[in-house]
Amino acid sequence: MRQRITIADVAREAGVSTQTVSRVVNNKDSVRPETRRAVLEVIERLGYQPNSVARSLATNRTLTLGVVVSDISNPYFADVVRGAEDAARERGYHVFLCNTDQDLQREVEAIRALQGRQVDGVVLCSPRLPEEELMELFQGRQEFVLVGREWIENAVGSVRSDSAGGVGLVVEHMVTRGLRKLAFAAGRPGGPGHRIRLAGFKEAIRAAGLDIESAVILPCATGHAGGYQAASELIEKHPDVEGLICFNDLVAIGALRACVEHGVRVPEELAVAGIGDIALASLVQPQLTTVSHPRHGLGVQAVSMLIDHLSGKEHEREILLKPELIVRASAP
Amino acid sequence: MRQRITIADVAREAGVSTQTVSRVVNNKDSVRPETRRAVLEVIERLGYQPNSVARSLATNRTLTLGVVVSDISNPYFADVVRGAEDAARERGYHVFLCNTDQDLQREVEAIRALQGRQVDGVVLCSPRLPEEELMELFQGRQEFVLVGREWIENAVGSVRSDSAGGVGLVVEHMVTRGLRKLAFAAGRPGGPGHRIRLAGFKEAIRAAGLDIESAVILPCATGHAGGYQAASELIEKHPDVEGLICFNDLVAIGALRACVEHGVRVPEELAVAGIGDIALASLVQPQLTTVSHPRHGLGVQAVSMLIDHLSGKEHEREILLKPELIVRASAP
DNA sequence: TGCGCAAATGTTAGCGCTAACATGTCGTGT
């Protein structure tokens, strides 16, 4: 590990003061073009790279953000993080990644650790900590943005996907295609997202001028098996239903299997749609109509908002990104 | 953004020198228990958190590692990164994440940026840069570990999954189950992993005492469509083949679909296996027998090796992790 | 010719912490 070149080495070699070198490095102020050229030549020759730890200590800014997710191996968060990293890199920032496994204690530790590292800001993806605790942790020491959670006081802002509206897109699509009797495999009551998606479903049914009483609402587990079971029940008890909208894509894929096993043709006898646009959705047969959440966009917007705020720019406080309807064979 | 508490504030408040506070914070040397207690009490009361930027500048260590991947939204890398982050956190390190999209220029930029940030070490996942360029970039300035690539000089070490051995596991499994005539959908000749997996296949065929001439080797595209095509060709031209091993799981899933369409029963008439154990593998019908790469383990081992090295501990230079055979219905 | 002002460069101090050395304070054994 050989000795690193410092700004002083460059200054000595170029016969100028360290400050002049600093100015050249930071494209600052007025430096005579020839001086600048000379300094740059020395920098190049010595292979000087500024030490950003020292710079951070002097400027009190680290150009570093923290991103806290529950698990980066969850594709949803992977996309959000990817978006965050893209936006950060573009603006000269770096990203510390923290996984919490939805553990409250780990969440606290992650935030504390990021604060110790002097990050300029933090992006919290679906944090579980109660509002008061978040506020106490930050108490104005760092800026933070929430992803997938409503704005709370002291937060720079919040970025979410309009999941109620996403369900509505599917309802609208099905109704446009002439389906009149719809069902919603609604997930686990009380579970995350249940209330809001169900509200979106009901609202869209009303908006389409359909009778809410005619719609079938099936609570179900939020996995593959839940969809299988919900669809089996539907086929048995409500054979007149023409379109099934599922809480998420896994549920929808379970539902597709149930249809195959019960000899129900998709989409001719029953149209099926999911929510989420997971990779699998385009690989099952028939390919799944679904709603794509702007996952990458969530990360990009969160970081953009955060950096805008850090640079004193104007920005929105709450951003609601529109999901996109992906029409495939299961509900054409 | 209110003023942060520094070590000097704590020292003043506790009536000791900053050095004593530093000793308490770092659990160093001998500090009288009652002094320690008093200092800790003040730390607690003021909510002091050490500034690790300043600490890094003074100690010349950042307790930070860089992890460079081509794309975190690729589940393979997401798992590796997760393993890396887990291992790092456990040992008090943090992780900077960089995506390169397989772009050489971005790879160089990422490494440069990490060096500027004074990371203590870097984990490079499947870097594309040629050996000389990597060596020039690092030239002894930082320690780095390679994942999924052979050791090169100056690297701390390399961690890989034994993919040739993984193919062998499947061959061995099929042979044990009495299959004698096997085929390999070998991927794109010249593409990444092609040579080594094909070698593993041939080696295993030989080791099983089978005639290499009897084995069918099909080049194919490495996606879903490639598998469909390869399997269609196989069914048509080599109806006597009993087991098909595929370059990866997507290829295998394409092959499964071809079997359905050609009325070939899996696994009764043709056993099919993939490589990779992607999430999808357990969701298709029949569930896919495959080989699981120790992705999380790659990350863990890489970071452990790196930190061991940084702490002056002994460590391996090359680690080859064993893949695991996951037996499911498609090749029981 | 010299004044004044802007551009170019230098000087000083300090960010918050720790390494290394300096000093102080005991209890102990003779």
Next chain:
DNA sequence: ACACGACATGTTAGCGCTAACATTTGCGCA
């Protein structure tokens, strides 16, 4: 009673950089 050493604590300097102010240089213009 005193010297010694072990432990406890303080002092000094510096990590590499930049902010803020200080100084110098050059040039236009009266």
